Amino acid sequence: MTRPHLATFALIALVALVTGFVLAGQIRAQLLTPSNQLARYQALVRNVQELEAVNTDDRRQIASLRAHIDALESDAAARSAATQGLKNRLNDLRAHAGLVAMHGPGIEVTLRNGVPGPDTGGKSGYLVNFQDVQDVVNLLFVQGAEAIAVNGRRVTPLTAFSGSEGQIVIDQGSPFASPVKVDAIGDRNRMQEALNDPSALPDIRARQVQFQLHLTFEGSPSISLPAYDSSLQISHVSPA
Amino acid sequence: MRGISVWLIALLVALIATVQIRSEAEVERSLVGIDPTSLAFLIDDLHRANESLDVEKSYLDQRIATLQSGSSGAADRVLTDEADRLRALEGMIPVHGPGIVLVIDATGLTALDLQDALNNLAVGGAEAIDVNSRRVVTGVPVVQTGGGVSIDGVVVVPPWTISVIGDPTRLAEVADLMTQQLRADRRVREASYRILGDVVITSVVSQRPFVYAVQS
Numbered sequence: 001m002t003r004p005h006l007a008t009f010a011l012i013a014l015v016a017l018v019t020g021f022v023l024a025g026q027i028r029a030q031l032l033t034p035s036n037q038l039a040r041y042q043a044l045v046r047n048v049q050e051l052e053a054v055n056t057d058d059r060r061q062i063a064s065l066r067a068h069i070d071a072l073e074s075d076a077a078a079r080s081a082a083t084q085g086l087k088n089r090l091n092d093l094r095a096h097a098g099l100v101a102m103h104g105p106g107i108e109v110t111l112r113n114g115v116p117g118p119d120t121g122g123k124s125g126y127l128v129n130f131q132d133v134q135d136v137v138n139l140l141f142v143q144g145a146e147a148i149a150v151n152g153r154r155v156t157p158l159t160a161f162s163g164s165e166g167q168i169v170i171d172q173g174s175p176f177a178s179p180v181k182v183d184a185i186g187d188r189n190r191m192q193e194a195l196n197d198p199s200a201l202p203d204i205r206a207r208q209v210q211f212q213l214h215l216t217f218e219g220s221p222s223i224s225l226p227a228y229d230s231s232l233q234i235s236h237v238s239p240a
Numbered sequence: 241m242r243g244i245s246v247w248l249i250a251l252l253v254a255l256i257a258t259v260q261i262r263s264e265a266e267v268e269r270s271l272v273g274i275d276p277t278s279l280a281f282l283i284d285d286l287h288r289a290n291e292s293l294d295v296e297k298s299y300l301d302q303r304i305a306t307l308q309s310g311s312s313g314a315a316d317r318v319l320t321d322e323a324d325r326l327r328a329l330e331g332m333i334p335v336h337g338p339g340i341v342l343v344i345d346a347t348g349l350t351a352l353d354l355q356d357a358l359n360n361l362a363v364g365g366a367e368a369i370d371v372n373s374r375r376v377v378t379g380v381p382v383v384q385t386g387g388g389v390s391i392d393g394v395v396v397v398p399p400w401t402i403s404v405i406g407d408p409t410r411l412a413e414v415a416d417l418m419t420q421q422l423r424a425d426r427r428v429r430e431a432s433y434r435i436l437g438d439v440v441i442t443s444v445v446s447q448r449p450f451v452y453a454v455q456s
Contacts, residue, residue: 008246015249022256044279051286058293065300072307076315086319091455093326096447101456131356138355142381146453157330157377160362162285164278172289175282185453224456230289231296232329234367237405239324240334240440 052174059173059229066099066227098156098228102147106185106223107192109136111204113166113178114211126211127166128178132204134161136182139201143194145184147225151176154228172230179214188219328368331377331445335368337405339439340415344422345399345430351384354391354400357418358382361404364414368405368441372396375443392445399430408435 077087094100111133114126137148137155148155153170160171167175184191194200195217207213274282306318327333344357358376361369369376374391376382387395404411415433422431 008243012246012249015246015253019249019253019256022253041276041279044276044283047283048279048286051283051290054290055286055293058290058297062293062296062300065297065304069300069303069307072304073315073319076307076319080316083315083319086316086323090319090323090326092447093323093330095450095453095455096330097326102450102453103456104450104452104454106452134355134359135352137378138382141379142383145379146448146450155378157379158362158367159378161359162363164281165274167274167278167282169282169285169289172292174286187452231292233292233295233299234325234329236337236339236407237328237335237367238337239328240336240442 055172055174062231063227063229066229096157097232098147098154099232101225101227102185103222103224104146104185105188105219105221106145106183107140107188107195107217107219108223109140109182109184109195109217110214111136111178111180111182112214114207114213117211124165125207126213128168128180128213129166130161130163130168132213133168133170133180133182135201135204137161139194140182140184140186140191143186143191145186145191147186148182148184149225150182151180152226153230154226156228156232158232158234183223183225185223185225192217192219329377330447331368331375331380331443332447333444334440334442335405336438336440337367338408338435338437339366339368339403339405340408340411340433340435341439342402342404342415342418342433343399343430344402344428346422346425346428347398348427349389349398349400351382351389354389354396355382357402360414360418361402361406361411365406365410366404370403370441370443371400373443375441375445377445380445403439403441405439405441411435 073087073090077084091100095102111128113128116126117123133150137150140148150168150170153173156171158171161168163169163175166177168177168180169175195215198205201215204213204215208215303318303322306314324333328335342357342361354371358366358369358371362378371391374394374396376391380392381390383390385395388398389396412433412435419431419433422428
C-alpha cells in the first residue's frame with residue numbers, strides 16, 4: 001500500500017469517526033425535539049401576534065365608535081337645552097371614568113428591568129412585573145393623582161393588573177414589558193415627595209439594590225393622557 | 241472515487257453540525273423572555289380580552305343606532321342610561337347583583353395584602369366591591385396607617401368582609417385560589433367565601449373634582 005493510499009484511508013477513518021461522534025451527539029441532543037419545540041413555540045408566538053393585532057384593531061374601532069357617539073350626542077345637545085345639560089353631566093362622569101383624554105401638570109415615572117443576579121437561580125426579581133406597576137399606580141392615587149396612564153393605557157375605576165414573568169397586562173390590552181412609563185396628572189410635588197420616601201415601594205427598593213431595577217421619575221408641567229379605549233361593561237351590576 | 245467519498249462524508253458532517261448549531265441557537269434566541277406556558281396564558285387572556293372588546297363594540301353600535309333613530313327623546317334616554325351606568329361603575333350609587341362575599345379574619349395583614357386581594361378580584365371580573373361597608377374602585381386610597389389598613393381615610397378593622405358583584409363563576413375561581421393561599425398564611429385565622437345570587441352594596445364614593453386635570 002502506497003503512502004498516499006494510507007493517508008486517504010486514515011482521512012476516511014478520521015472523518016467516519018467524527019461523523020460517528022456527531023451522530024451520537026445528535027441522537028443524544030435529540031435534534032428533532034428542539035426542532036418541534038421551536039415549531040410549537042413559533043406557532044404560539046404567531047398566535048399571540050395575531051391576537052394582539054386583532055386587539056389593537058378592536059381598540060382602535062372602539063375609540064372611533066366613541067368619537068362617533070360623542071358627535072351624535074353633541075348634535076342632539078345642540079337642539080335642546082335639557083339634552084345639553086345631560087351631556088355636560090355625562091362628560092364629567094366620562095372624564096372621571098377615564099373615557100376622556102386629559103392633560104395637566106404631573107409626573108412621569110419610569111420602571112426598567114434590572115440585571116439578573118449571578119445567584120438568582122432563575123428568579124425573575126430583576127424584571128418589572130405587574131405588581132410593581134400596581135404599587136406605583138396605587139401610590140400615585142394615594143398622593144392625589146387625578147388621572148393615570150400606563151404605557152398609554154388609561155387607568156379606570158375597574159382597572160385590573162395581571163401578567164407573568166415580566167409581561168404586564170392592563171385590562172383588555174395586549175401584554176407589554178419593560179420599560180414601563182406611568183404618567184399621572186396631579187400635584188407633582190406631592191407625588192415626587194412620596195416617590196422619594198425611602199419607606200415607600202419597599203419591594204421595588206429592595207430589588208433596586210439586589211438587581212439594579214430602575215425607578216426614575218420627573219415632574220412635568222404638562223402631561224397628556226389618552227382616553228381609555230377598551231371595554232367598560234358591567235353586565236352584572238344593577239342600581240339598588 | 242475514494243476522494244469523492246471523503247468529501248461527501250465531510251460535507252455530511254458539516255451539514256449536520258450546522259443544522260444542529262443553528263437549531264439550538266434559534267431555540268435559545270426565541271425562548272428569551274417568555275416560556276411556552278406563559279405564552280399559553282397570554283393567548284387565553286387575549287382571547288378573553290378580545291371577546292370583551294367585541295361585546296363593547298356591539299354595545300357602542302347599539303347606542304349609535306338609537307341615537308341615529310332620531311326618535312323623540314332617544315338621545316336623552318341614551319345619555320341618562322349611560323350616566324347611570326357610569327355612576328354605578330364609578331361607585332357613586334348603591335348597586336346589587338350576583339357575586340360572592342369573602343371573609344378574611346387575620347392579624348397583621350397590610351394595605352398591600354388588601355390591594356393585592358382587590359386587584360385579584362378585579363382581574364376576576366369584579367364590577368363593584370365593598371370592604372366593611374367602604375366602596376372600593378381603582379383610585380380609592382388603600383393605605384397602611386398606625387391603626388391598620390384604611391380605605392379612603394377610614395380604618396377597616398378585621399375581619400374584612402369583601403362583597404363583590406360580577407360573574408359568580410369567575411369570581412368563585414379567584415376566591416377559591418385566594419382563600420387557599422390565605423389559609424396557608426399564619427397571620428390568617430379564617431378565609432372563606434360564599435356565592436350569592438344577589439349581593440347588595442349600599443356604600444358609595446364621592447366624586448372628587450378635578451383640580452389639575454383638564455379635558456383635552
